[in-house]
Amino acid sequence: MNITDELYQQVILEHNRHPVHFHTLGDATHKAEGFNPLCGDRYWVYVRVDEKDLIDDVSFTGNGCAISKASLSIMTEAILGKSIEYTKDLFGRFHELVQGNSDDADELGELAVFGGVAKYPARVKCAALGWHTLMGALNRSQDSVCTE
Amino acid sequence: MTGTLARVDQDFPALAQTIHGQYPLVYLDNAATTFKARPVIAALNRYYSQESANIHRGVHTLSQLATERYEAARATVQTFIGAEQVEDIIFTSGTTAAINMVAQGFVRKRLSPGDEILITEMEHHSNIVPWQMLREQTGAQLKVAPINDLGEVRLDAFAEMLSPRTKMVSIGYVSNALGTINPVKQMVALAHRIGAPVLVDAAQAVATIPVNVTDLDCDFLAFSGHKIFGPTGTGVLYGKQAILEQMDPVFGGGDMILSVTFEKTVYNHIPYRFEPGTPHIAGVIGLGAAIDYVTRIGMETIAAHDRKLARLAAERLSTIPGVRLIGEAADKTSIASFVLEHAHPHDIGTILDNHGVAIRAGHHCAQPVMQHFGVEATARASFSLYNTERDIDRLMEAVLKVKEVFV
Numbered sequence: 001m002n003i004t005d006e007l008y009q010q011v012i013l014e015h016n017r018h019p020v021h022f023h024t025l026g027d028a029t030h031k032a033e034g035f036n037p038l039c040g041d042r043y044w045v046y047v048r049v050d051e052k053d054l055i056d057d058v059s060f061t062g063n064g065c066a067i068s069k070a071s072l073s074i075m076t077e078a079i080l081g082k083s084i085e086y087t088k089d090l091f092g093r094f095h096e097l098v099q100g101n102s103d104d105a106d107e108l109g110e111l112a113v114f115g116g117v118a119k120y121p122a123r124v125k126c127a128a129l130g131w132h133t134l135m136g137a138l139n140r141s142q143d144s145v146c147t148e
Numbered sequence: 149m150t151g152t153l154a155r156v157d158q159d160f161p162a163l164a165q166t167i168h169g170q171y172p173l174v175y176l177d178n179a180a181t182t183f184k185a186r187p188v189i190a191a192l193n194r195y196y197s198q199e200s201a202n203i204h205r206g207v208h209t210l211s212q213l214a215t216e217r218y219e220a221a222r223a224t225v226q227t228f229i230g231a232e233q234v235e236d237i238i239f240t241s242g243t244t245a246a247i248n249m250v251a252q253g254f255v256r257k258r259l260s261p262g263d264e265i266l267i268t269e270m271e272h273h274s275n276i277v278p279w280q281m282l283r284e285q286t287g288a289q290l291k292v293a294p295i296n297d298l299g300e301v302r303l304d305a306f307a308e309m310l311s312p313r314t315k316m317v318s319i320g321y322v323s324n325a326l327g328t329i330n331p332v333k334q335m336v337a338l339a340h341r342i343g344a345p346v347l348v349d350a351a352q353a354v355a356t357i358p359v360n361v362t363d364l365d366c367d368f369l370a371f372s373g374h375k376i377f378g379p380t381g382t383g384v385l386y387g388k389q390a391i392l393e394q395m396d397p398v399f400g401g402g403d404m405i406l407s408v409t410f411e412k413t414v415y416n417h418i419p420y421r422f423e424p425g426t427p428h429i430a431g432v433i434g435l436g437a438a439i440d441y442v443t444r445i446g447m448e449t450i451a452a453h454d455r456k457l458a459r460l461a462a463e464r465l466s467t468i469p470g471v472r473l474i475g476e477a478a479d480k481t482s483i484a485s486f487v488l489e490h491a492h493p494h495d496i497g498t499i500l501d502n503h504g505v506a507i508r509a510g511h512h513c514a515q516p517v518m519q520h521f522g523v524e525a526t527a528r529a530s531f532s533l534y535n536t537e538r539d540i541d542r543l544m545e546a547v548l549k550v551k552e553v554f555v
Contacts, residue, residue: 003168004502008495008553017490039494039510040524063524065492066554123498 015070034133072130171504179530191437221436230360246370246385261287299475321353325514326475327483378438379431
């Protein structure tokens with residue numbers, strides 16, 4: 001596989017073209033905006049958490065590069081129906097993956113396609129933007145997350 | 149006395165490398181910074197390895213030599229930009245420092261609430277933010293002359309926005325995001341009709357078109373060394389003598405004074421009062437070497453070359469379905485900014501890099517320009533004297549690869 005195909009795997013291209021859960025969520029219990037001022041990528045993440053601390057529904061809107069958009073799309077699939085605790089742990093493992101420090105990439109399911117990002121330090125922030133925004137929403141600590 | 153651009157690539161050692169172990173580098177990010185010419189590197193090397201001494205204060209041989217070389221660079225800049233006298237040339241750390249010096253040292257004390265500073269919509273952030281800071285400090289207004297959809301300043305609107313309240317006009321010569329060459333001489337004349345002084349931000353102009361401050365009649369002009377094949381951390385502020393005499397130093401320190409007691413300090417003469425502390429001596433000497441280098445080739449030769457490559461790149465890119473050129477001014481040079489349907493500029497930049505082609509993707513520190521064209525970012529190929537038509541072939545091949553990925 002050449003270096004371009006290694007980064008832009010078909011799964012990423014498909015989620016970029018046709019992102020899932022790509023809409024607003026009227027009854028969200030948590031939401032946050034994520035912005036990368038360097039490239040102008042900007043997203044909103046919406047989460048509805050139920051009384052058992054499970055992510056009952058999740059969605060996103062916004063625009064940016066293929067890496068950031070696909071990452072958000074795949075993230076929403078990975079956390080739907082999962083607990084907040086699981087989600088935070090998954091974020092940690094995803095972060096290790098894109099930093100090139102992961103040894104359990106196979107256990108990350110579809111998220112593993114972002115392993116190629118580790119070779120592009122300038123693009124790690126693209127892959128992580130959605131996750132940082134999600135954490136901002138869940139922690140309710142801030143309404144806007146900036147990756148610079 | 150113009151030279152030739154044949155074999156000019158031999159003068160830039162950084163060009164001779166491969167990317168990802170297989171692609172010969174095509175460097176098309178010259179609007180961000182230019183590569184350094186061999187004489188520049190040699191000048192830095194000579195200063196650091198042999199002639200390493202401080203300036204303006206030593207009686208010993210090396211200090212005198214360093215002082216001579218530093219002051220020779222000042223004379224080189226004076227001749228290069230057509231300044232009347234060598235004292236009109238102030239060395240700074242770059243264009244940004246120069247604009248801030250003018251804002252704080254010259255303009256600030258002349259502003260009252262309601263006074264106006266006029267810039268254009270296509271300015272680099274470094275010609276926006278210093279004036280916004282001044283606005284906060286003084287209560288003055290910041291006025292912005294709009295651009296049209298080709299990326300040209302609307303001269304009629306610019307003229308209308310000039311008023312007796314206009315206390316400063318600051319305009320870019322060549323847009324770093326679009327490549328537009330502004331009719332600066334005409335804009336200076338318009339501003340002078342109502343008595344407003346004009347600063348020209350020539351950061352993007354100085355390596356790509358001939359710049360002459362006497363012909364422009366501008367009051368200030370700023371540029372950076374690193375965009376004209378010189379060292380980073382160097383720059384020039386030109387000012388007319390009568391104007392510089394009205395400017396206060398923003399930084400105090402050594403070398404900018406004639407005498408200091410605790411009661412009173414007497415400032416040094418112009419330009420030294422604006423160069424406090426030990427400057428980037430090696431860098432300034434290197435900048436002098438860079439200017440000598442382009443002067444040997446001839447700015448007219450370079451200007452014709454850069455203009456031709458920008459036009460050719462725009463023509464060829466526009467043949468690719470889905471490409472939209474950003475900035476199509478009648479008078480433009482050295483830059484081809486574009487977006488591509490279905491592919492974000494950062495993805496274009498990464499895939500081009502995967503094929504050894506270095507471009508810039510982003511807002512180019514000119515977010516208002518991006519907003520005008522309704523984009524968050526563009527992909528920008530920027531050309532310099534060592535680029536060739538073959539580089540545009542490589543750019544085209546790589547953009548077509550992007551199309552393959554993002555069908």
